Amino acid sequence: MNEPGDDELRARFERLREDDHAHAPSFRAMWARAEPRARTTRRALTAALIGMVAAASVVLAVMNSSPSPSVAVAPTISDWSSPTAGLLHTMGSELLAPPPILSSVLGGAAIVPAQP
Amino acid sequence: MERAELARELERLHAESWGWALACCARDRELAEESLQTAYVRMISGRARYDGRSSVKSWVFGVIRMTAMDEARRRRRRLERTAGAVAAIDVPDPSPGAEVVAERSEQSAALIAALKKLSPRQQEVLQLVFYHGMTIEEAAGVMQLSLGSGRTHYERGKKALAQILTGEIDR
Numbered sequence: 339m340n341e342p343g344d345d346e347l348r349a350r351f352e353r354l355r356e357d358d359h360a361h362a363p364s365f366r367a368m369w370a371r372a373e374p375r376a377r378t379t380r381r382a383l384t385a386a387l388i389g390m391v392a393a394a395s396v397v398l399a400v401m402n403s404s405p406s407p408s409v410a411v412a413p414t415i416s417d418w419s420s421p422t423a424g425l426l427h428t429m430g431s432e433l434l435a436p437p438p439i440l441s442s443v444l445g446g447a448a449i450v451p452a453q454p
Numbered sequence: 455m456e457r458a459e460l461a462r463e464l465e466r467l468h469a470e471s472w473g474w475a476l477a478c479c480a481r482d483r484e485l486a487e488e489s490l491q492t493a494y495v496r497m498i499s500g501r502a503r504y505d506g507r508s509s510v511k512s513w514v515f516g517v518i519r520m521t522a523m524d525e526a527r528r529r530r531r532r533l534e535r536t537a538g539a540v541a542a543i544d545v546p547d548p549s550p551g552a553e554v555v556a557e558r559s560e561q562s563a564a565l566i567a568a569l570k571k572l573s574p575r576q577q578e579v580l581q582l583v584f585y586h587g588m589t590i591e592e593a594a595g596v597m598q599l600s601l602g603s604g605r606t607h608y609e610r611g612k613k614a615l616a617q618i619l620t621g622e623i624d625r
Contacts, residue, residue: 376498
C-alpha cells in the first residue's frame with residue numbers, strides 16, 4: 339500500500355482543522371473572561387513592584403543614616419603623642435633644649451644692617 | 455502592541471489558536487480551554503509581551519504552548535494530591551464525549567489516533583507544519599528548537615505517521 343504523500347497528509351490535517359474550528363469556543367466570550375483576570379494580574383504586578391521599590395528605599399535610607407565603620411578618620415601624625423612622653427621631661431631638661439630660631443626671638447622684626 | 459491591535463490579532467488567530475491549544479493539551483477540550491484562556495490573560499496583562507522578533511502567530515503559539523505545559527503540570531500536581539500518589543501520573547487520555555466523537559469525521563479520528571503514537575515533538579512539528587501552515591523554521595521557533603532539530607523531528611515524524619496510517623507499523 340502506498341504511503342500517503344505530503345498532499346494527502348495535508349488534506350487529512352485540513353479535515354481535522356475544519357472539525358476543530360467548527361467547535362471552537364467563542365472568542366468574545368473568552369476575551370470577556372480574560373480581561374478582568376488580566377486587570378487583577380496587572381494590579382498584583384504593580385503592587386509587587388511598588389513594594390520592591392519601597393523596600394529598596396528603606397534599605398538605602400538605613401544604610402545612609404548610620405556611619406560606616408570602615409570610613410573612620412585616621413588621626414594625623416601631629417596629633418600623636420607617645421605614651422611614654424612624660425618620662426622625657428626631667429629637671430633641667432630645658433637647658434638641653436635646642437636654641438630658639440632667630441626669627442622667633444626677634445618676633446618677626448626686620449634685621450637692619452649696622453651703619454658703617 | 456496596542457491593546458486594540460492585540461484584540462484584533464487574537465481574534466483573527468482565535469480558531470488557529472484553539473486548534474493549537476487542543477494539540478498542546480492532547481486534545482483534552484477542558485484543559486485546552488483553560489490553557490487558551492490563561493494564555494489570553496498573560497498576553498492582555500503584559501506578562502507575555504510581543505517583542506517583534508517573530509511573527510505574531512509564532513509568538514501567540516509560543517505563549518499557548520508554554521501555558522498549556524504549565525496548566526498540565528498544575529493538573530498533574532492536583533491529581534497527585536487528591537489521589538495521594540507520589541509517583542508522576544500520566545495525564546489521563548481525555549474522553550472527548552460521545553457527541554464530539556460522532557461529529558468528528560472518521561478520518562480526523564484516525565489521524566488523531568495515529569498522531570498519538572508519535573513522540574510529542576513529532577506531533578507538534580507535524581501539527582504546526584501541516585495543520586497551521588508554518589514552515590519548519592517557524593515551527594522550530596515556536597517549539598524553541600534549532601532548525602536542524604526541528605527538521606529531524608519533522609522528517610522522522612512524517613515518515614512514521616505515513617507508515618502508521620497505512621497500517622505498516624503499529625507502534
